[in-house]
Amino acid sequence: MGSSGSVFSEEELTAYQDVTYLTSQQILRVYERFTQLADDVGRDTRLPKRLISELPELRVNPFRDRIADIFSPDGESIGFEDLLDMMSVFCEQAPPSIKLEYAFRIYDFDEDDMLSEGDIATVVRRLTRESPLDDRDMKQLVGNIMKQADLDDDGLLSYAEFEHAVYKAPDLIHLFKIRM
Amino acid sequence: MDDIHVDSVSVNLLTAAADKQSLVRSGHSVTDTILRGLPSRNLCRLESSCRTLDSQGSAYSTRSAHDRRHAFPTMRISSVASRERRHEDHTVDIVDSILSTTCMTDGTARAERRCSEAIRDMAMGMAMKRSVKLRTEARIHRQKRGCFGELKYSTAVKWKRFKEDVNNLLFSAELWRTPLLSVTGKFGSGVHSYFLFLKYILLLNIPTCLLLMTFIFIPHVMHRCTALEQILPSQNLDFTGLELITGGGFLSRTEMYQGVYANGTVQPIPGYNYNMKMSYLLTMVAYYLLCLIVIASSMARSYRKAYIEKDVSTSNAFISKVFAGWDYGVTSSEAALLKQKSIYFSLQELLSRYRTTERRSLLKVVELLVWRVLMTLLSLFLLTCSCYLVHLLQYTKSLQGTNKKLLDGLLIPGCVTLLNQLLPALFTFIARKEGYNSARGGLILTMLRSSTLHALTLGTLMYYWYRDGICDPKKNTRCPSCWEVNVGKNVYQLVIFDFLLSLVITFFTEFMWKVLSSVCCRKTMSPPQFGIVGNALELVHSQTLCWLGAFFCPVLPLIVILKLVMIFYIKKVTVILFGDVPCLQLSAMRNCRPSMNVWSTSRAWAHFMLVFFLGFCTALCSTGVAVFMVKPSQGCGPFRKQQSVYDTVNELVRYLMMTQHWLGTLVSLVTAPGIIAGVLVALCTVVYYAKTLASGKQQVVQLLREQVMMEGRDKTFLLKLLQSIASNDVSAPSWLSCSTSSGHADHTIRSGFIKPTT
Numbered sequence: 001m002g003s004s005g006s007v008f009s010e011e012e013l014t015a016y017q018d019v020t021y022l023t024s025q026q027i028l029r030v031y032e033r034f035t036q037l038a039d040d041v042g043r044d045t046r047l048p049k050r051l052i053s054e055l056p057e058l059r060v061n062p063f064r065d066r067i068a069d070i071f072s073p074d075g076e077s078i079g080f081e082d083l084l085d086m087m088s089v090f091c092e093q094a095p096p097s098i099k100l101e102y103a104f105r106i107y108d109f110d111e112d113d114m115l116s117e118g119d120i121a122t123v124v125r126r127l128t129r130e131s132p133l134d135d136r137d138m139k140q141l142v143g144n145i146m147k148q149a150d151l152d153d154d155g156l157l158s159y160a161e162f163e164h165a166v167y168k169a170p171d172l173i174h175l176f177k178i179r180m
Numbered sequence: 181m182d183d184i185h186v187d188s189v190s191v192n193l194l195t196a197a198a199d200k201q202s203l204v205r206s207g208h209s210v211t212d213t214i215l216r217g218l219p220s221r222n223l224c225r226l227e228s229s230c231r232t233l234d235s236q237g238s239a240y241s242t243r244s245a246h247d248r249r250h251a252f253p254t255m256r257i258s259s260v261a262s263r264e265r266r267h268e269d270h271t272v273d274i275v276d277s278i279l280s281t282t283c284m285t286d287g288t289a290r291a292e293r294r295c296s297e298a299i300r301d302m303a304m305g306m307a308m309k310r311s312v313k314l315r316t317e318a319r320i321h322r323q324k325r326g327c328f329g330e331l332k333y334s335t336a337v338k339w340k341r342f343k344e345d346v347n348n349l350l351f352s353a354e355l356w357r358t359p360l361l362s363v364t365g366k367f368g369s370g371v372h373s374y375f376l377f378l379k380y381i382l383l384l385n386i387p388t389c390l391l392l393m394t395f396i397f398i399p400h401v402m403h404r405c406t407a408l409e410q411i412l413p414s415q416n417l418d419f420t421g422l423e424l425i426t427g428g429g430f431l432s433r434t435e436m437y438q439g440v441y442a443n444g445t446v447q448p449i450p451g452y453n454y455n456m457k458m459s460y461l462l463t464m465v466a467y468y469l470l471c472l473i474v475i476a477s478s479m480a481r482s483y484r485k486a487y488i489e490k491d492v493s494t495s496n497a498f499i500s501k502v503f504a505g506w507d508y509g510v511t512s513s514e515a516a517l518l519k520q521k522s523i524y525f526s527l528q529e530l531l532s533r534y535r536t537t538e539r540r541s542l543l544k545v546v547e548l549l550v551w552r553v554l555m556t557l558l559s560l561f562l563l564t565c566s567c568y569l570v571h572l573l574q575y576t577k578s579l580q581g582t583n584k585k586l587l588d589g590l591l592i593p594g595c596v597t598l599l600n601q602l603l604p605a606l607f608t609f610i611a612r613k614e615g616y617n618s619a620r621g622g623l624i625l626t627m628l629r630s631s632t633l634h635a636l637t638l639g640t641l642m643y644y645w646y647r648d649g650i651c652d653p654k655k656n657t658r659c660p661s662c663w664e665v666n667v668g669k670n671v672y673q674l675v676i677f678d679f680l681l682s683l684v685i686t687f688f689t690e691f692m693w694k695v696l697s698s699v700c701c702r703k704t705m706s707p708p709q710f711g712i713v714g715n716a717l718e719l720v721h722s723q724t725l726c727w728l729g730a731f732f733c734p735v736l737p738l739i740v741i742l743k744l745v746m747i748f749y750i751k752k753v754t755v756i757l758f759g760d761v762p763c764l765q766l767s768a769m770r771n772c773r774p775s776m777n778v779w780s781t782s783r784a785w786a787h788f789m790l791v792f793f794l795g796f797c798t799a800l801c802s803t804g805v806a807v808f809m810v811k812p813s814q815g816c817g818p819f820r821k822q823q824s825v826y827d828t829v830n831e832l833v834r835y836l837m838m839t840q841h842w843l844g845t846l847v848s849l850v851t852a853p854g855i856i857a858g859v860l861v862a863l864c865t866v867v868y869y870a871k872t873l874a875s876g877k878q879q880v881v882q883l884l885r886e887q888v889m890m891e892g893r894d895k896t897f898l899l900k901l902l903q904s905i906a907s908n909d910v911s912a913p914s915w916l917s918c919s920t921s922s923g924h925a926d927h928t929i930r931s932g933f934i935k936p937t938t
Contacts, residue, residue: 014341018300019300019306019310019313020300020306023344024348026351056511057511060510060511060516061506061508061516062516062520073305082306085306090508102303103503107503120502123502127502127520128520128524130517133524137527137531140535141502141527141531144496144534145496145502148496148499152888152889152895153892153893154892154895154896162503165499166499166503169499171500171504172503175504175506175508175509176508177508178508179509
């Protein structure tokens with residue numbers, strides 16, 4: 001960690017701390033991991049997003065491609081600050097509201113800002129990849145979720161409905177953490 | 181957890197669901213544009229939330245960080261909108277809405293902090309946050325602050341920086357970060373919660389142990405040094421390793437036990453008087469009080485997180501499983517595979533339970549009930565048996581008198597520890613056979629039964645130990661000279677035995693399984709699971725012993741700290757070495773249903789805390805009995821020659837009355853039983869009030885839910901109407917006359933209808 005300490009000045013670290021939920025140690029750690037992803041990486045390098053999916057913390061995550069998509073602003077590459085954004089959302093200190101927001105975006109596969117039945121079905125398929133559910137079960141599962149969560153009954157889950165349904169689930173906040 | 185109930189309101193809407201879906205996705209341009217422009221989809225809630233904060237005024241600063249964040253919902257920029265509009269427009273929008281909220285722009289440090297926190301809480305990329313921040317700061321009209329205002333502002337900024345630095349320091353000193361990361365990566369959050377619990381207990385013990393050391397142990401040692409007494413007695417200094425296990429021998433004459441402490445003033449540094457007796461009692465009171473405060477607040481916090489904020493009645497098992505099912509902390513592929521399979525199995529189980537509508541045949545219900553009653557009786561029988569066994573052993577020992585043989589002395593602690601280690605495993609097995617619907621019910625029952633077992637065995641032991649203290653030398657010639665030291669020794673032996681036995685059992689079971697699986701029966705036998713419940717209960721038990729014995733053996737917390745550190749490394753090794761066999765075959769998977777997957781982490785923590793608190797209460801009660809009712813021995817201890825330990829308090833009050841009258845009156849008031857009873861009654865009233873408030877709010881939530889559903893129906897109705905108008909279908913569609921409730925509304929709409937302009 002010796003060299004990375006001199007890469008950031010005090011003001012830069014404080015500025016990063018103001019916009020993320022990370023402490024300065026965590027920011028330096030993230031930088032260290034970023035530089036290890038490829039050769040000759042500096043602060044302004046932009047790496048292809050598939051390298052982020054190769055991070056050991058994300059390698060076995062079924063949603064790693066969605067995570068990489070969300071945090072890369074141009075859809076192709078990820079820079080150091082994007083990685084910081086990602087770690088900030090997934091860190092321990094981030095509030096539940098931010099985590100819920102990004103969980104919603106991760107699950108929104110067709111990116112129309114609403115969770116449709118197709119989105120939910122894709123989520124279930126990703127979760128049970130090795131042993132998929134048969135069609136009847138899938139339909140019943142998705143139907144039950146919609147019935148319980150879709151309050152205004154338009155067949156889509158808006159963010160408010162998603163937040164209301166999942167905020168009460170005891171675990172999302174605890175499990176939605178990636179520690180580095 | 182049986183919350184797959186079908187909402188009665190939504191059943192009626194089932195039939196129209198398909199119809200409505202087609203309406204929404206019809207691609208009809210009018211409805212699409214309107215839907216996208218709806219304010220609920222372009223949410224900007226900053227103004228309203230700020231208004232509520234303003235009305236509450238000073239309540240802002242006293243709210244916890246959690247409350248504050250929930251009151252400040254993020255300003256959402258939907259991903260659709262962000263694609264269609266420019267970056268610049270967005271920034272301008274956000275800056276405008278921030279500047280329109282006065283609570284963030286009045287130039288004080290607090291306003292700036294709110295502003296920066298609101299920006300940080302927004303779900304945007306860093307570049308955008310930075311541009312918003314720059315623009316806001318450029319446009320904020322800084323009020324002229326006078327001298328005093330400047331001072332306040334600069335102190336507030338410095339304080340914020342200081343708090344951040346302290347936070348950073350605490351994070352860098354995070355204990356055991358790397359081992360915990362590797363364990364979580366392989367096993368998920370359930371096992372992680374066990375290790376967090378261990379860390380919590382360790383961090384609780386360290387300052388309390390420090391308290392005892394500074395105020396009791398060290399002054400007395402210094403006193404004996406300066407008084408030129410030998411710390412270790414010259415005679416009987418035959419140190420065999422056995423003293424470490426029995427705690428006897430020369431150790432009984434050291435500061436390890438209560439017996440050697442002087443009962444008057446001592447002089448740790450020549451010239452300074454130090455009242456050992458008062459200090460002993462007051463430090464012990466402070467120790468238990470500190471533990472009580474920390475545990476009670478943790479328990480309250482975890483209960484709130486697990487049960488109150490997570491509304492059990494509206495949560496749905498399917499939703500939790502699908503959206504909150506994946507553990508993002510898992511990093512090894514075997515654990516990921518295991519997690520996927522367990523999600524699959526839980527979903528299958530939930531679906532099958534949902535399909536067979538919970539109408540079990542009467543016969544099955546009766547059978548289950550009978551079985552459960554039998555199992556409960558069996559566990560009660562086991563409890564009584566173990567209690568009786570302990571009683572029998574103690575009775576025979578007391579009849580024998582002072583035991584000469586070493587093994588006799590160690591028989592009781594060995595037996596008690598064996599019972600406390602093995603019976604919980606038996607209880608887990610029984611609970612599994614009872615066939616509870618949710619595994620959580622069975623686990624709670626196991627925890628309760630094991631805690632009762634611990635309490636009963638310890639209670640029986642304490643009864644006999646204290647009986648030595650009440651022994652009357654005139655009637656019984658075999659009274660021990662210093663019963664406090666004996667109690668301390670016994671507790672020490674229990675702690676050591678507990679540790680050794682858990683070591684032996686862990687290695688034995690893991691080793692035997694490895695041997696057996698390599699030799700035969702690999703497919704049918706399931707690997708030993710890291711039983712989170714069993715291990716957590718062991719931790720609670722060892723900490724209860726620590727609290728029990730702290731009054732008689734002030735060094736016990738230090739020993740327990742060492743024990744916890746060793747347990748951490750041992751468990752980590754066994755979990756990683758022996759517990760990582762992946763259960764890949766389907767048949768093994770069924771047996772392999774790991775307890776770790778059943779635990780929902782926040783509830784796990786709440787349960788641990790509850791059992792922990794119960795253990796603390798048990799220990800406190802027994803120490804209370806010793807303090808109030810048992811006569812201290814005549815020849816040893818800081819309370820010698822008194823009627824009870826509580827007399828010291830009366831002595832203190834008398835002394836204070838003479839020197840500082842008001843303090844004496846205060847102390848006597850605080851310790852009066854009437855006041856304490858009154859405080860308890862007041863607390864109960866507060867709890868009752870809070871509970872009624874909570875249930876009232878829950879009813880309001882239900883009403884609002886139904887209201888939202890009705891609004892949804894209204895929205896669909898209006899959209900359909902709009903669509904029919906837009907497509908110039910003036911003749912009344914059939915569905916308009918269907919809904920009877922809207923009969924009246926339907927007239928008014930048609931009468932006030934504006935002709936469509938073509």
